[in-house]
Amino acid sequence: MDTFLQLIIAGVSTGSIYGLVALAFLIIYNTTSIVNFAQGEFVMVGAMMAFFGVALSEFGYISTFLIIVGSMFVLAQLFKFILVSPLQKRGSSIFHIIIGTIAFGTVLTEGMGLLLGKQIYGVRPLMGREPLYFGNLSILPENLTTIVVSFVLVLVVWYFFHYTMTGKSLRAVGINPEGAQVSGINVARMTIIGFTLSALVSGIGGMMIAPISGASPYIGLPIAVKGFAAAILGGMGNIYAGMIGGLIIGVAESFANYYISSYAQAIAYGIMLLMLFVKPTGLFPEKS
């Protein structure tokens, strides 16, 4: 029984990372219809900045957090003004922009490698290193912070989209850009807000995973793949469902690793494929 619960705890903590990436990915998808293949690299930038702040410069986590927020803000601007806007001005289709995001991600990876180095770097965790015990169960502090932060972020994003004027306008842009424009919403300003929000979520995700598995310019893609799988499982049309998708994949992986170890790696891909065949709209399609 303890093993069972312990496996669930492990699954929830990795799942919340996948869910966070899915959340960031779905914010962009649902506000602009862009599938951002550089999402994993956004997370990587967060992780590398955590390494830069906490390990390299020996700042505290608060200053590091501000550095991450700052760099993710800059990153969102670059994404918009170097990639998306010039392509839109030329009248490129959405697919061109999507391919562009792959290039953008590669540039981020190599750029970060040039800037901070190409090795795998360790970052000390925020809450100390002593495992926390609850009866017979235990969790590493960095995993607990990841779970808490992920759920808080989902709530914040949900609140933003449903209870703030900007959030509601952003949703309107996602549903019908022309209609939103006609209603007097500044679409260009809204997209940049969407990108910034997504970048911030990714950056914080990166800060969470750096103490767990290390920071390197090359961690983006594997994380992104799990995030995409989570988003597809939850439903591409539903921003928050990615978190549920992430948790399902995380827990499934955790159990598969324990009971059928050699096939565990196929879980995320298997779930993704199955969903595409059976229910491409995901488990929780947005009700419209």
Place this chain on the structure above:
Amino acid sequence: MRGKLSIYLFMLMGILVLFLSACNGGEAEESGTNSDSETEAGTINIGFVGPLSGGSATMGIPAQNGMELAVEEINDAGGINGKMIELMARDDEADPAKSTTIAQQLSTEEEIVAVLGGPNSGPALANSEVFAKYEIPNMISIAQNDNLLDPEKSSFATTFAMSENNTYDVRAIVEFMKSQGYENIGVIVDDSAYGQGALESIETVLDEEGIGIIEKVEHPVGAQSLSSQALKLKNAEGIDAVYVVTLGNDAALFVKTADQVGLDLPILGGRGLNMSSFIDLAGDATEGVILPTIMDPDKPEAQAYIQAYDAKYGEDNDPAHVFSVLGYDAVKLLAEGLKITEGKGGVELAEALETITDFETVSGGIDHTASYSPDKHVAPNENFIIFNTVKDGEFVKVE
């Protein structure tokens, strides 16, 4: 809308697959000290093919640094018969296909007399065929898969290794296990060529030596969670110790998870644990972990090397100096061969290398020397491995 979305998502999958298959490849990047293809009169060009980006760069970059350090020392001392050595480093991103292409390019377009191989067995195995075809002596620095040097293959004549192989490491650690009285162990390896190759060696050697493997678990490189693996080892009955053969960051996640789930067993590791990310990520959980190393801090040459290396590249670049020193010693061995041939490469150099005996190396224990012969193309003698443990966040020698 539903139909459109599904087409869209299939496209997404397609792109993803393409992207994944390219992920090991990445874009063509050549980083090196000299990308100049012109050979200056009076220089001896030596190639280096290894991972200077990607996950294995943690080994590849220190290896290159160690090589540069050796080249600098040799050149400062007048070079080989007055000719300066020039290192041409190429990034293969640990990708065998890319490594082969680079080998082809180095062999045909650059005038290299010899080449140094990197830390990854897959690429080293792939590119050694190409270098053998062009009769370019190939000195593999770090990679240690058992099948790199096969006397049955034609590439054997020109392929040499500075480091010993997996089986040698496993035998050394098995001796250690016996001295501690361990009878049954659990094993955790990663799913790369390194982990899988090691697993094969482990199973063979442990079977011979009568130590049982109660449980073996695997994990992907760069895992986000190793709880399932740690729990599986914890729940297996009768394990005396856990043998961890993965790289630094994954090993760190494993030891802290082991600590968390209450897997209170001695932990022994492979050479891949000799990374700063191991200690940085896992902190106190690394205390007492036993790992094989090839740097003996009691050896004066090793002390001098550590000082010179850290002064040039910083203490954290290769904290255990395990990867850089193999690059350094590999260059020194090649240079010894080049002195005999007066700077000539090819079969002549391979034959010259075979005559080297009892060459003093920085790596290895106090009584370690390197020797080659026509049937022995791995340099170390029986005193290569010593054991380290982690104490107060530093690697220290086990007495």
